[in-house]
Amino acid sequence: MKQKTLGALLGLGLSLGAWAQSPVPTVDVGAVTPTATAVVEVAAAAAAAPAVTVNTGNTAFMMICAALVLLMTLPGLALFYGGLVRKKNILSVLMHCLAAAAIVSVVWAVYGFSFAFGEGNAFFGNTNHLFLANTDGFNSLFIADANGVPAIVFVMFQMTFAIITPALIAGGFAERMRFPAFCLFTLLWVSLIYCPICHWVWGAKGFLYHGNADAWAKALDFAGGTVVHINAGIAALVCALYLGKRKGFPNRLSPPHNLPFAIIGACLLWIGWFGFNAGSELACDQTAANAMLYTQVAAAVAALVWLVLDGIYHGKATALGAITGAVAGLVAITPACGFVDLKGSLFIGILGAAAAWAFVVYLKPKLKLDDTLDAFGVHGVAGIVGALLTGVFCVATKDGMSHFGQFVEQLKAVAVTIGFSALGTWILLMLVNCITKVRADEREETVGLDVSQHKESAYTVID
């Protein structure tokens, strides 16, 4: 009898151990009662084990992923944007990324993380983690915990998301926003727009978090389609509208001053995106692996779609089109990469790129909208398409609801994000404008923001 139980117990311990890769203790149950105490102690220890041990594989993976996501902003996005503006404005664009990284990093450590991921309630985080209090060792609040990843790694990983989001918005107001206004805007925006939305979608009690049993909308957002891309895309659109057109738009625009820079940037975005998407699994497992492959496939097929559409519409496949398509595909697959299969990733890549192309190349000129670097056209449009299609192509819907039901959940989350981001951004811009002028004056814009905002020129003419 006893022996049987023993066998079972061992089998269990074994698989458990295997799963968490933590040492499996076993006890001599042959030697009966007297050791009862010892047994208990040990058993307890065993149970606790997964929680108290660092899983070096998962942790290494997450730390590298965090570095990759930071690479997306510095210098990925900086170059992707910087190469597309005029010579006289590239530094101002690079500064948008540098300053965003600097400001948000400090904000995040001081209170941002606490506001976003503090347990709090359905709408707000709390102040339990100000100055990263209660983030030593492991904290079951953050899923990473179960994977043997220290809470501080989760803080770092999420920080890189908080950095890239405001940086993305810069695409909407590039070449005409004053730097002091930018800094203030970024500070306020990340605190009052990003943190809340992040809490809603990923916070344990967030009302849009699918992991939260009593969420209002159980939306699937694997790596930040709503939190990052739709949010930033909408904010960029609002900024573009609030700031108005650049001088000479649309008749006297200049072409990108350095397309190779934009292409280098796009490539680094692509590479870094693996950290963004696969890393969002918060562990190095089958799902993370799938997410990486599907990310690659969606980016690739999206690039092809844009090339074909350019070929048909412009007569030639353009390099700028290739990278714009790839980015659109990456944006579209972001919320889906952990929930879909190969088929899904192909369709999402195709449709995301097609939608973005239709808006950017076809519709935008008619709208006379000066979204300088198409932050909305790419991140907003492809982001929305991706978020919605996640509901259509996800392999398993939440709580086995119908795909239509899931689609509706997605829709709810997207709508809330759009509404809040749009309204909030507009209010913040008005607020900032009361404190310091947001729009560069004509002379500043004419001589270029590099000289007028930073007293520097990117390149020498005479050497």
Place this chain on the structure above:
Amino acid sequence: MKQKTLGALLGLGLSLGAWAQSPVPTVDVGAVTPTATAVVEVAAAAAAAPAVTVNTGNTAFMMICAALVLLMTLPGLALFYGGLVRKKNILSVLMHCLAAAAIVSVVWAVYGFSFAFGEGNAFFGNTNHLFLANTDGFNSLFIADANGVPAIVFVMFQMTFAIITPALIAGGFAERMRFPAFCLFTLLWVSLIYCPICHWVWGAKGFLYHGNADAWAKALDFAGGTVVHINAGIAALVCALYLGKRKGFPNRLSPPHNLPFAIIGACLLWIGWFGFNAGSELACDQTAANAMLYTQVAAAVAALVWLVLDGIYHGKATALGAITGAVAGLVAITPACGFVDLKGSLFIGILGAAAAWAFVVYLKPKLKLDDTLDAFGVHGVAGIVGALLTGVFCVATKDGMSHFGQFVEQLKAVAVTIGFSALGTWILLMLVNCITKVRADEREETVGLDVSQHKESAYTVID
């Protein structure tokens, strides 16, 4: 008695477990015979363990390595090549890398992987993995399996190899190939040349795979000397010959338009190569570690060799020489890095660079060969040298055959690769040329491929 065997069994289980980092079960051997069954069960479980568990360390390593290899192409190789051409052609070169990445990624997921790694026979893969069928979880077909690395990670890792190979060929036809022809050529070449050779050299039943007991040639190719570098180098040579010289060659050539770009590209190739070489171990172990160090040493010594030869021949050590030498060294060590020791890596680096230098700097001008970016001179020549020397410097030959015997095996694999790649590439070029003109006409070449093929200019002149 029993006790003894038992002790042994434990010792075994222990080491086994240690080796695969899987938990080690132990059983109460105090309670004798009756539990015999239990013992068996558990032992079985123990044996099975490695196969069903993700080894997070190995998996994290392989996923990052895949990202590093993609970094080699985007933007590494793109910049290495792009910086060396004329201002008016850089975008076309960058597009070769971008389009190759996009096309091959989709091909690989749809059928390429299946053709290359499907068990099949000595010559071809099969269709078992179309659309990545049978790649969920683990698949003992792919060695990665034994290391606790999901099959899908292997698919992703190999995809990045399939991407860079056609991109490398671009060095041979840069500045004069029409883009539509390039796309078609890449599609056909990766399907009909790369996949087969990949299957021969790395497929479980490939006739050049040293791991295949009844292979025709037991050639050692750790990370792709034949599959990637010789293959691409030869194809580039054929393309250069088929397309003919550029207008104005050799008298009216322009110098590299942006050497710093080429140097950035070379540096990223160097960094990414660690993923390429160490990652080819498909696990993060002693061999992977050695491969990384030997890769570094070979690249370094090769760079020094080129600098010295340039110094002697040109009177100065050139920056372009430094990076060309480093790449030659990286190419040469690729097939060897997992099989040799420090001494071997030093010699292979030296000889690989010396051979490439002799061809590129000394021989090529005499041949009046217009291999635009020396894809053959560097990847072909150093690749062949490295592949052959692997037989000479490998620490352990296959099945303990003599080093001469191993050298012959290497020779056979190299010969087959050269023959197939050369013939196949020529045929494909003719085929493509029937469908769409391969060579840009004089006007397209004069105004530059950027404008004529993509309707874009890389840089603005007036800002």
Place this chain on the structure above:
Amino acid sequence: MKQKTLGALLGLGLSLGAWAQSPVPTVDVGAVTPTATAVVEVAAAAAAAPAVTVNTGNTAFMMICAALVLLMTLPGLALFYGGLVRKKNILSVLMHCLAAAAIVSVVWAVYGFSFAFGEGNAFFGNTNHLFLANTDGFNSLFIADANGVPAIVFVMFQMTFAIITPALIAGGFAERMRFPAFCLFTLLWVSLIYCPICHWVWGAKGFLYHGNADAWAKALDFAGGTVVHINAGIAALVCALYLGKRKGFPNRLSPPHNLPFAIIGACLLWIGWFGFNAGSELACDQTAANAMLYTQVAAAVAALVWLVLDGIYHGKATALGAITGAVAGLVAITPACGFVDLKGSLFIGILGAAAAWAFVVYLKPKLKLDDTLDAFGVHGVAGIVGALLTGVFCVATKDGMSHFGQFVEQLKAVAVTIGFSALGTWILLMLVNCITKVRADEREETVGLDVSQHKESAYTVID
């Protein structure tokens, strides 16, 4: 009785196992004498286990970190420096990084590692590891060992540190040193200055190594504040003084020829620094995670400090200021990142940047010192501030000495490093100058080092 010991033994084994993540064997001590032998065998195996097993997570982490640190030099530092010089000198600066990487890699493998990390005595290493002898598998000499990281990975990781240090010095003599002299200087400097200091601070028996019970100064230097940054900064200062001012200094200086390059470089330095600082833990654990986060926070706050000071002093926040500040913060946190908490990292970042700013922007012009790229101003000054503040903000002092006591230990290490580096560098420069002229002559300097030293131009003017 027995049972009690058993419980203890199990508890111990458990924690031990958890700590080293190696499988924990347990033996039936209930079943008495007969199996004694078996027990012994196994126990032995168990004890050995941690040493003989590769911890894939830690190893993967360390290998990627090594790649990241190499990325700091190639192309990070190369671009950071290269973008700041004149068009006619950029290749010479890039070559400083490329040649340093090539030369040091070979030196390190052949004898450098042995001199630096061979056990030896308090002052020198030994020759036990020439050609990497005795670095197969694991070697308890190198801490990495205990983390299941093969010794060869430690060799590779440390190699990347030895590469970047001489490359950093280039900032002091850029735009005016002859290339042959540079190569010889680098060879001698890394052998005779870097290796000894490295041995003192990190060698098991080094007289500045806090891990060495009978060290003369138990200085805390987590990731190389003294070994790398103070050392390189001082050497750069000496080089600047020895070589004298550039032609036209200070009145006819040119602005940076390509600030975007400098910014790309700074971003890659930032990313790579995670490998530098977190990797210095030699394992992927809580400390490594903290080091990464504190590195990020210090860099960010330092960038903000520089922006604010520039804003006050120059009237505008400059892009060059942002990246210079970030690098200063990264330098300052380097020795501290594994010993301090969030508060400490914030203060160190702020003070490090403030000190560097005061020297570079305010003091330097008064000194008429031509430290071309502020290698001393940034790495020297911020390095010293960081090393000293480590004693002030470290959470736990060495052997629980007072923070003042620790501060004194830090001071001693800093003083020794400064003295040895300054004296040694000066002597080497004089030595080198006897063999080959160190300073470029006026014509070489006027036409630019690219053409005069390397017979190349970085860019084409007419295309």
Place this chain on the structure above:
Amino acid sequence: MKYIIAIIQPDRLDEVLMKLEEKEIHLVTVTQVMGHGRQKGIAEVYRSHKEGGSLLRKIKLEIGVNEAFVQPAIDAILGGAQSGNIGDGKIFVLDINQCIRIRTGEKGNDAIG
């Protein structure tokens, strides 16, 4: 025949070219130049190093025209480039004593247009 050299502000180029087209003046050569003038630029700073900012980006236009087109060309340039601010630039008119169209070898007044 006259050779008109005009230095203008970079952001006025499109305007001027448009105006010239209106006057049927299609042939212009454009060069990026730096101007040292009365207009003082914004001083630049690079760490401790200050740049005078005395050289500003300008555009130089060169137009070879027959007498009849001299005034129209000047009017077009003034029309497109005049902002009334310091830095607007200058127009210089020089004599040409021969002009050849490379394509055809034509000479003189027929060649210039």
Place this chain on the structure above:
Amino acid sequence: MKYIIAIIQPDRLDEVLMKLEEKEIHLVTVTQVMGHGRQKGIAEVYRSHKEGGSLLRKIKLEIGVNEAFVQPAIDAILGGAQSGNIGDGKIFVLDINQCIRIRTGEKGNDAIG
């Protein structure tokens, strides 16, 4: 003394310089310029934004010569740059009334060569 200004196609530069050397004309100043002319370039596109492509890369040569060398210079330029296609460019000849060699301070005809 005459000042010859020639605008040519970029890919003709080497040819023209060679031809000038043959005529013993060694001293030339070369500038990268953009040409607005009869020749229409390929329109470029950047996402939704279309560029006229009305400015094309050209090379400008400036050569100061003595009367005796004017015709040889013109012949050399025509010889090297003429392709018969639109876009070949122009040659302008202006008068110089003084020339000084900076190195020596020499003046006039001796200084120009």
Place this chain on the structure above:
Amino acid sequence: MKYIIAIIQPDRLDEVLMKLEEKEIHLVTVTQVMGHGRQKGIAEVYRSHKEGGSLLRKIKLEIGVNEAFVQPAIDAILGGAQSGNIGDGKIFVLDINQCIRIRTGEKGNDAIG
């Protein structure tokens, strides 16, 4: 009015501009050019490909001045640019027959300065 064109070594620019300022000549247009001259550059090599190095970086100055300022301008240029080495460059003086200040439309001698 005269149009002074000077080709000088790049590293002499600041010197020349300073000297011109001393002579109260504030208005100058600067262009980056390549010079093909007697001075032979260092031949460059790119792998197997050798570059003649026959084109060297130079700076071109253009200065429109009234007669009274011609000699001062020449002196200033010689003073700042003369090193006595091959490659120092040249000064050319051409006639201007009209000058207009775009900002104000002023003409002639008042416009030039």
